[in-house]
Amino acid sequence: MxxxxxxxxxxxxxxxxxxxxxxxxxxxxxxxxxxxxxxxxxxxxxxxxxxxxxxxxxxxxxxxxxxxxxxxxxxxxxxxxxxxxxxxxxxxxxxxxxxxxxxxxxxxxxxxxxxxxxxLSLRNRFGGSALIPACERGHVETIALLTRRSKIDVNLVNNLGWTCLLEIVILGNGGPRHVAATKLVLAAGANVNLADREGVTPLAHARRRGQVEIARLLEAAKAR
Structure with missing residues (x-):
């Protein structure tokens, strides 16, 4: 008891x-x-x-x-x-x-x-890194830090089949922040000809969307 x-x-x-x-x-x-x-x-x-x-x-x-x-x-x-x-x-x-x-x-x-x-091997629910959504949203200061201070992969392809460069073009508005984001990822070694799952390149997407300045940057980087 x-x-x-x-x-x-x-x-x-x-x-x-x-x-x-x-x-x-x-x-x-x-x-x-x-x-x-x-x-x-x-x-x-x-x-x-x-x-x-x-x-x-x-x-x-x-x-x-x-x-x-x-x-x-x-x-x-x-x-x-x-x-x-x-x-x-x-x-x-x-x-x-x-x-x-x-x-x-x-x-x-x-x-x-x-x-x-x-x-840096961890991925978000879309299969992306810290860099990809930063590029989508045009967080220029964040992109600069990540590309210069970390060993983050600028050519990572997420579950949607998009790289950070493709997200800049497809989901961005082509404005000053996305232009700046494009310059940063290009300087960090982004592959300008890495296409989406349908074979559409960043340059083709930029032209379709009327993103003239980004298209010029891609052309200067020998994009097709």
Whole structure:
């Protein structure tokens, strides 16, 4: 009887501990989402793991990237947060920062020691890298950082059959930022004749879309 009571008491304490941990974990993710540095530090000081994930397997670092909360992001990085923690939708802090143009965050991640460095082999849900969506959206500063400071593959082909150059042309508007993006990826060694799955080259796409300046850049790079 006494043993049964003891086990029941232990089970209650364990359940209370799990519930407390779950609540503190929610506090951590809420603080990262809201950019609340004080609440974030309180949750971490309470013993919550810096890479603990929410129901979508999102880490606090990923949520800080999503909300563009640089101070919270830096605090989490200083606490050892992983830049490669994979969410259910295949986002990582590194991949999402590229897609959203979080250049300062990317720079901080590139400055990490090798054992914590971004894993360039990881792909987003479209099979792309941090660079491809940055090119699509014309995040010029981000593209400059990625092509100059990392060993990212500028000729990677995603699940749609598109490279970063093809995404600039197909999904961009041909305006100044996409022109600048084109110059950067060309300087980084983008293959101007790597066509899509239908065999349509970046130059053909640019001409079809009336992207005159980008077409001129491609022609100068001997595109066909």
């Amino acid at each position: 006494r043993f049964a009571l003891l086990f029941a008491t232990l089970a209650v304490f364990q359940a209370m501990s799990v519930a407390a941990q779950s609540l503190a974990s929610r506090d951590l993710h809420a603080a990262a989402t809201q950019g609340d540095l004080k609440a974030l530090n309180a949750a971490l000081d309470a013993g919550i793991g810096v890479d603990s994930a929410d129901g979508q397997r999102q880490s606090a670092l990923l949520l800080a990237v999503a909300g563009d909360h640089l101070q919270v992001f830096n605090a989490l990085l200083a606490r050892g947060a992983s830049v490669n923690a994979l969410a259910a939708n295949k986002d990582t802090p590194w991949l999402l920062a590229g897609a959203l143009g979080r250049t300062a965050m990317l720079e901080a991640m590139l400055a990490l020691p090798p054992e914590r460095a971004p894993d």
